Amino acid sequence: MIITKVLNNNAFVALDDNSKEIIVMGRGVGFKKKAGQKVELMPGAQVFSNQDQSLNSKMKEVIANIPGEYLDITEKVVSILSKEYNKKVHDIIYVSLTEHIQSAVERYTKGFEIENPLLNEIKRIYREEYEVAVRALELIKDKFGVEFTKDEAGYIAYHIVNAELDGGMNNVAEMTHIVENILNIVKKYMNIEYNEESLHYDRFITHLKFFAQRILCNTVYNDDEEELFSFLKTKYPQCYDCMTEIKKFIEEEYMYKLTESEQMYLIIHIQRIVSAC
Template sequence: MYKITKIINNNFVCSVNEKGEEIILRGPGIGFQKKSNDIAEESKIEKIYSMSSKSMLNKLQSLVDNIPLEHIQVCTEIIEDIKLHLNKKLNDNIYITLTDHLSFAIERQRLKLEYKNALLWEIKKFYQTEYQMGLRALDIIKDRLGVDLLEDEAGFIALHIVNAELDTNISDMMKITTLIQDILELTKNYYKIELDEESLHYERFITHLKYFGQRLFQNKTVKDDDFQLQKMIKTSYSKDYQCAEIINNYIKEKFHRELTGEEMMFLTIHLKRITME
């Protein structure tokens, strides 16, 4: 049983759950002719939105009051589909960021003002699973709304998904994508080889770089703990460590940050693995 605390519009109301946390209820006519302290009709509840903070809940309230209901319904369906097939924890903020983005993209398509995605090639390469989910999302939008968005939007959706996985923002995700591409180019130039993009070690390296990029742009660091192991890695894999130093110099020059010994060690190990193949 949910007591209404605020009416957003005919289809959205605020309430609280059994833990006393503020939530938003969605359903056709759930707020029609209702007022605060009325009980929401459970038969009308289609979706319960629970956000991790008051500010996020306020943003969601503002969003649902300003974009078409069908956009919210379709975007929620897309996010639930992503959660089901991706099997990864996503930041609830995706209900705000992706819904806002897709509603705007649908409106831009109507006005013939669609954006090109300058990072589409990199996104397809580095975030393959998330990109496939982006393509699924485009199919859902076409099926539900009759709107045919460009493939570029699948790339933008993929960035929003990775953003929700890493708990960062879309601007940082674009920087991380460029960072990964630059590090791969430095690596290929140093070893003078092409990397096996189908290998497990390559996939692990990309994953490492994603989380490394997240730490870099959120000003987080990995603590230096095992100095003996770091010294052993530096000595045993001296060629790979030199490549890590080139990458470190690039980071210092471009982002004015320096890798810790622990980061250098992890980077060296990944470089060794992907070049052994």
């Protein structure tokens, strides 16, 4: 590959063997390098090759202008997500989370911290992402001597979810709104308190997150399950009635019509979650 621009000691822009622009990052990869130089990929270096030119431009800007210590935090977060949670995230996290961490640290040094009004919802709905975010706070503390409250972990978790969804932060907010409202409908209608340590609760949350994504993307899920749906409707009438309240909420707020398959799986999960309480 041929270097076209050195961003700093730890990153450069290059053209690969197919003349495609790539961004290469890694400890010392840009040290004493210059444009026009032909180089081999160093072991451990990361290569970013995005079709989205606006994202490429933003990544180059962030890498060139933000101190590498902030990017190091993001890289460690991505590594934890991949190795320990088997989660893949979009490259946008290298822009959004890095910029966020820098801004948060700068605010903290000026005596400003922002309360997170959705912290409880984030902890409940995005449990694994929140766990990683709490670990990110420790990384930030070790690097910068800054000790954030758990509100900041909520914001970091938000950026992680955003990168998982490959969407805008508005989608994360809407998805959280959908899941939280459904949880409240079930809790109130079935008169239960959730056992948040149960496997059925975890599975219900996972189902609701995918369900919310389909709603926001207007992607219809349908199987030929008419016979089973009729059976469940009769066997679990209260769960069916609860599901109709959810159906009403979704149709009124998002103009999304639930298929019989979607209704059926909601009934199944409601019944399981009730049995676990």
